[in-house]
Amino acid sequence: MTNPWAEWDHVLKVDPDKELYGDETFEDVAVTGTDAIEIGGTLGMTEEKMQRVIDACADQDVALYQEPSNPAVVVDSPALDGYLIPTVFNAADPFWIVGAHAEWVRIEDGLDWDRTTTEAYIVLNPEASVAEYTDADCDLTADDVTAYARIAEKMFGQEIVYLEYSGTFGDPETVAAAADALDSATLFYGGGVHDYETANEMGSHADVVVVGDLLHEEGCDAVRETVEGARDANAE
Numbered sequence: 001m002t003n004p005w006a007e008w009d010h011v012l013k014v015d016p017d018k019e020l021y022g023d024e025t026f027e028d029v030a031v032t033g034t035d036a037i038e039i040g041g042t043l044g045m046t047e048e049k050m051q052r053v054i055d056a057c058a059d060q061d062v063a064l065y066q067e068p069s070n071p072a073v074v075v076d077s078p079a080l081d082g083y084l085i086p087t088v089f090n091a092a093d094p095f096w097i098v099g100a101h102a103e104w105v106r107i108e109d110g111l112d113w114d115r116t117t118t119e120a121y122i123v124l125n126p127e128a129s130v131a132e133y134t135d136a137d138c139d140l141t142a143d144d145v146t147a148y149a150r151i152a153e154k155m156f157g158q159e160i161v162y163l164e165y166s167g168t169f170g171d172p173e174t175v176a177a178a179a180d181a182l183d184s185a186t187l188f189y190g191g192g193v194h195d196y197e198t199a200n201e202m203g204s205h206a207d208v209v210v211v212g213d214l215l216h217e218e219g220c221d222a223v224r225e226t227v228e229g230a231r232d233a234n235a236e
């Protein structure tokens with residue numbers, strides 16, 4: 001069986017700490033055409049805020065994943081298709097590579113391994129909360145990023161490699177180089193995608209384009225354009 005994300009072009013990341021745009025609802029969010037909704041953010045996460053978004057999306061016909069930023073906000077819910085758990089390969093503190101994970105496994109009985117997958121993050125925007133939170137070393141060349149991507153797949157067996165430029169549009173050449181370095185892992189790209197063109201450009205290198213802030217700042221029509229851009233890139 002192939003992993004569902006192997007078929008995805010676009011993921012919409014909903015931040016439970018942010019409001020939807022205008023009077024939009026999660027019903028509107030679910031019909032943007034995105035392949036999956038990933039619920040997560042770095043700052044201001046609580047189990048209650050996570051639960052609220054999961055409940056609002058539970059009856060929608062779209063794949064639903066939680067992306068917890070720490071073990072305390074994980075929600076055990078049958079509405080979720082699974083858990084995408086970050087591990088930050090360029091974090092300075094090993095807590096964000098394996099420590100939080102060990103803590104989670106220690107406190108949680110009956111973890112649902114079949115629905116749990118890690119995402120090998122390479123955090124590349126030093127200004128993003130996630131970079132500060134994990135003390136990531138973002139001073140990386142394209143060759144460094146490529147090396148991390150390669151070891152994530154070949155040495156650590158990661159199924160998802162995630163180039164995270166959260167809040168800013170990244171370097172397409174770096175994304176292209178990382179894509180070339182991977183054989184079987186699915187490459188996620190996230191950061192600053194805000195229209196058809198930016199989604200199309202990153203989608204032509206990465207397998208999956210992740211869109212976050214745009215949903216909260218410009219709404220579902222803008223997101224729909226990014227879905228088209230990512231889809232057309234993968235159809236080409």
Ligand SMILES: CC(C)=CCC/C(C)=C/CC/C(C)=C/CC/C(C)=C/COP(=O)(O)OP(=O)(O)O
Pocket residue numbers: 015040041042043044067068069070071074085086087088095096097100101102104128129130131133134164166167
């Ligand atoms: C082991 C468990 C269950 C959790 C630990 C998981 C880890 C290692 C998390 C560290 C990386 C992290 C915080 C990922 C969250 C997803 C993410 C990068 C969201 C985007 O964040 P930003 O855009 O920087 O933050 P804001 O939008 O909140 O400012």
Ligand SMILES: O=P(O)(O)OC[C@@H](O)CO
Pocket residue numbers: 013164165166167168189190191192193210211212213214
């Ligand atoms: O919010 P943006 O910049 O779209 O980034 C998307 C995502 O990669 C954040 O984790």
Ligand SMILES: [Mg+2]
Pocket residue numbers: 166167212213
């Ligand atoms: Mg953000």
